[in-house]
Amino acid sequence: MTSNFxxxxxxxxxxxxxxxxxxxxxxxxxxxxxxxxxxSLIPYEFTLRHWTFLWTPVPGRPDIWRVALNTLVFATASSAIVLSLSSTAGYVLSRLNVPFRRFFLAGVMVLHAFPSVTLIVAIFLVLQMVGLYNSLAGVILVKAALDMPLGIWIMKGFYDTVPWEIEMAGIQDGASRFTVWRRLVLPQVRPALLALGLFAFLSGWSEFILPQVLAPDNRVQVLSVYLAGLIADDNNFDMALFKSVGVFYVVPVILLFLFFQKHLMNIYGGGTKG
Amino acid sequence: MRILLDGFTKSFGPMTVIDKMTLEIRDGEMLALLGPSGCGKSTTLFAICGIHKISAGRILFGDRDVTNVASQQRNVGVVFQSYALYPHMTVAENIAFPLEVKKLKAAEIKRQVDQMAELVHIEELMKRRPAELSGGQQQRVALARALVRKPDVLLLDEPLANLDSKLRLEMRSEIRRLQLATGITAILVTHDQVEAMSMCDRIAIMNAGEIVQIATPGEMYRNPRTEFVAGFLGNPPIAFLHGVATSGGFASVGGEAIALPASVPLPPPGSKLTLGIRPEHFGPTGNIPIRGRISFIETQGRENLYDVTLPSGSMLRSIQPLRGDVALNEEIEWSIAGDRILVFDEHGTRL
Incomplete structure (x- = not known):
């Protein structure tokens, strides 16, 4: 290889x-x-003591596996909601001639730009009133709702790149508009679905403020809240435990990245060539 | 199946693109909608297949009024300019799609798809995806997909525009072969007069949202109704001389006088006229001699095309078998076949 430096x-x-x-x-x-x-910077012994939280719950804290499961449910459910609603709403905004289309588009944009933290007190009150406070379902709904504008916007952008002719051809082939969407258009935006799903999952996995405020109970705790609880505990401050839980928390993320890296890189690989 | 557009009108917002057009396509016929870009030919096509709702008028397939029938229920096969194959499906899946939508049995779908593949000669490509096909092969797949559901009418939207010239020639005869083999009524939308003339039974030539003339290719070439039609058909194109009528003839703007045959009904002397002279009707033989200088020679292989500039600056074209005795800038005196001159009045209407 030649190089000029x-x-x-x-x-x-x-x-x-x-x-x-x-x-x-x-x-x-x-x-x-x-x-x-x-x-000191040099460790003096090897030990697995910091990982015991995996089999014996830390006193006063919920079982780590329960917390991990909560996190998984939280991230999966909110990303599933984001995916299914964004993929349909994005299509509608991109293709169908619905009333107030421009208004909706602008609205989605504004919602996306809106700092969601400012809503948290209002959301807290609403959840309290409908009885979803301190439940996973409640915080999942809130998380999905807040991630949705970005999802819709991304999906709309991808639908915009799908050639009209494919849809026209589908219609001429006798397929209903819904079949056209599901069997012909959706496969064209698969890279976007994958990326958005992954994005929403990771966003859910790392979400802290919503579960902290809206579902702090031990029963429904997620990993980020668990971790924050550890560091906030002044009586049993254990740096190594905090780090171990941190690693435990981040490993799935790294695995996901390793596994889906190729798909994420391929994100612009879809579509038809004229 | 006979297709009838009756008083078909299409407006986009306040702009009326096509106003009260009537067009009949006979059963089993292949008709070309020929015209320049923006003349409304694609709009007409989209109206027939139901993608555009028409603003007024009726569309009949046979005796069935389909004006308000949705695209899906119209049974129209369309081949799009970009082919619009489904990129995520194999060739076989692409062709099977219209049948799957109809919910036919798998075995029946397979049988019909195989039959269609054989008809368009793509048996060995069935497992490939559209991205792995050449332009001509994609075209065949698009045709197969359009024909597999046995449509009442086949619509072809500039089907050859994306092919290189050799493939274009091949697909031209291939599409015609398929149309004749299936006996389907077909409409070809094109801006290429060669395609229209070589593939179709009749040509409907459109300009600015109106059908100017409908005729067989030969008739339209020989007997164009307007200056526009004469200028649109023919390759190399017809040459026009502008001037005025004199008693018994024509005087060009630059002063050439051309005696016209008595068969042409001439307007009173002084009226504006345009003469159309096709390249094959100007050459060494003819009865109206005219002098000029050869300003350009284009070798086409079997023939040469000569541009002849007249003293007035007007230009005539002549196509002749290869000859070596004339050179660029040479002064020549060739003749026009007087009885083949096309005469148009100042509005472009043939006299």
Missing amino acids: RAWPVVLALSIVSAPLVLMYVYLLVDTVTSTAPG
Whole structure:
């Protein structure tokens, strides 16, 4: 390979700049399986003590597996709602001649730009009133509703790129508008569905403020709230435990990325060629 | 099946694109809708297949009034310019789709798809996806998909526009072969006069939302009703001379006098006239000699096309078998076949 500059100075500079980041990750992993004397950087023993939370619940805290399951349910359900509603609403806004189409489009945009934290007190009151406070269902609905505008907008953008001719051809082939959507148009936007689903899932997985405020109970706790509880606990402050739970929390995310990286890269690979 | 457009009118908002058009396509006939871009030919096509709702008038398939029938119930096969194959399906799945929508049995679908594949010669491509096909192959698949449900009428929207010239020639005869083999009524929308003339039984030539003339290709070429039709048909195109009528003849703007045969009913002297002279009617033989200078020679292989500039600056074209005795810029005196001259009045109407 010929290049008009040497590679090694660049690599060196980048390495130096990113070294603190790498070190942080290294210590995150190392600290979960070792013990280190206060003030020292070198661990003095190997131990699995910090991982015992996996089989014996930390006193005063819910079972970690229960919490993980809650998180999974929360992220999966909210992303499923986002996916199914965005994929239909996006199509309607992109293709169908509905009344107030422009108004809806503008509305979706405004909702997307709206800082959702400002709504939290109102949402809290609403949930309290309808009896969904401190329930997974309630917080799932809220999360899905807040993620929806972005989802609808993304899906609309993808539907816009699907050629009209494909739909016309489907209609001429005798298919109803719904069949055309499900069997001909939806497959064209599969990369978008995949990306949006993944995005919504990760967004749900990492969501903190909504579950913290709207479903703080031990029964319905999610990992982010659990983690925050650990660090907020001044009586039994355990840095290593916090890090271990943190790793436990982040591993599924990393696995998802490893697995779906290719699909995410391929996001613009779909559609027809004229 | 006979298709009838009766008083078909289409407006987009306040703009009326097509006003009270009447057009009949006979059973089993292939008709070309020929015209320049924006003349309303695609609008007409979309009205027939039901994608556009028409503003006024009726559309009849046979005796059935389909004016208010949805596209899905019209039984029209359409081949789109971009083919509009479903990219995520294999060729076999593409062709099977219209039948699946009809909820036919799997075995029956398979039988009909195979039969159709054989008819359009794509048996060996059935497992491929559209992206893995050449333009001509995609075209065949699109035809198969349009024909598989045995439509009452086949609509072809610029079907050859995306093909290279060799494939275009091949698909031209292929589409005609399929149309004749299935005996289906077909409408071809095109802006290419060669396609229209070579593939169709009759041509309906459109301009600005109106049908100017409907005739067989030969009749339309020989006997165009207007200057527009004469200019649109023919390759290389007809040459026009503008001027005025004199007693018994024509004087061009630049001063050439051309005696016209008595068969042409001439308007009073001084009226504006336009003469149309096709390239094959101007050459060494003829009865109206005219002098000029060869300003361009285009070799076409079997023939040469000569542009001849007259002293007045007007230009005539002549197509002749290859000859080596004339060179660029040479002064020549060739003749026009007087009885083949097409004479148009100032509104472009043939006299």
